[in-house]
Amino acid sequence: MITIQQIQERSIALRDNRTFEMLVVGVIILSALLIGAKTYPIPSAVTQIILWLDVGITFLFLFEIIVRFIAEPNKKRFFHNGWNVFDTLVVVVSLIPIDNSDMALVGRLVRVFRVLRMVSIIPELRTLLNSLVRALPQLGYVVLLMFIIFYIYAAVGATFFAEINPVLWGDISISLLTLFRVMTFEDWTDVMYETMAVYPLSWSYYLTFIFFTAFAFLNMVIGIVVNVLEDEHAKERAEKAEEDGSATLNELRDEIQELKALIINLKK
Known part of the structure; x- marks a missing residue:
């Protein structure tokens, strides 16, 4: 049974x-x-x-x-x-x-x-996802700061470039989409050369925006995720060490109990 x-x-x-x-x-x-x-x-x-x-x-x-x-x-x-x-x-x-x-x-x-x-x-995938979830509060502030930069640049772009190409810079919402295209490097040079024909120094607008978003903020996001991932691995190692220590302690207790029983039997 x-x-x-x-x-x-x-x-x-x-x-x-x-x-x-x-x-x-x-x-x-x-x-x-x-x-x-x-x-x-x-x-x-x-x-x-x-x-x-x-x-x-x-x-x-x-x-x-x-x-x-x-x-x-x-x-x-x-x-x-x-x-x-x-x-x-x-x-x-x-x-x-x-x-x-x-x-x-x-x-x-x-x-x-x-x-x-x-x-x-798969435990490794759980660790990655848990790290990403734990990093969300910190990433929220980075996203908020990125949105502020986006909004400022979109307002500037809509103000100066709307007459050049209303399709790309007609209002601030369209400008935000255009800037997202610039940040992802999707034919961003075509957008830049079009505005440079009217404003020769507008290249500085695009280069500074790319520096802030594609380089600085992206590295900040990667740094936060990696830091949280390292903390998660350290936590797992600590828990594993604690479990191993508990198992060793239980084994020692069992051995002590066996020795006590053996001594009692010998005395009898």
């Missing part, structure tokens, strides 16, 4: 098995390929095969979620993890037969989001 403890131990072993993890990653990639295949005109027979494969993938995801839930020592904390909640919602919605109903679009969108399960499966 298999006990609950044995089921949990087997679930933990399966969850931590590298082959099983790679199998789930491969199925996620297959799911993404099937989503792409549905966008092409394909024969009805192939469509039926894709539908059956999609059902199989959904049930495999359900099995994987159940394994992770059983392997969790504290079941109440399983849904405290946002990724576990996301994975469960995606799988549950995928199980609902809504392909031939008014909610078919929702079902297709949910299947698209199944590709994001790659992030919840």
Whole structure:
């Protein structure tokens, strides 16, 4: 008779098995390929095969979620993890037969989001995403400062260049779009040479704007993300060291208990 403890131990072993993890990653990639295949005109027979494969993938995801839930020592904390909640919602919605109903679009969108399960499966991707989320508050101030620079330059551009080319500089909103084109280096020299024909020194307007946005602010964003990523790695190393220390301490306690029991038996 298999006990609950044995089921949990087997679930933990399966969850931590590298082959099983790679199998789930491969199925996620297959799911993404099937989503792409549905966008092409394909024969009805192939469509039926894709539908059956999609059902199989959904049930495999359900099995994987159940394994992770059983392997969790504290079941109440399983849904405290946002990724576990996301994975469960995606799988549950995928199980609902809504392909031939008014909610078919929702079902297709949910299947698209199944590709994001790659992030919840691979720890390195989770670390990258967590670092990006943690960097958002700091990035917000950089984005705000960038918007101020954009707005100032757009106002100047609309004031001086509107008569030269109303399509690019007609008002401040259009000027903002033009400056975004300049910042991404999309044929920005054509825009610059057009205004230089009237204002020969207007090159300084574009070069200073590119320096502030494409160089200075971009490096600031990269620096913030890298700094947060290093903090995240340091945090993971500290947690791992703490877990290893706890495991070593538990082993020492077990050995002490065994020695005590042995001494007691010898005295008897």
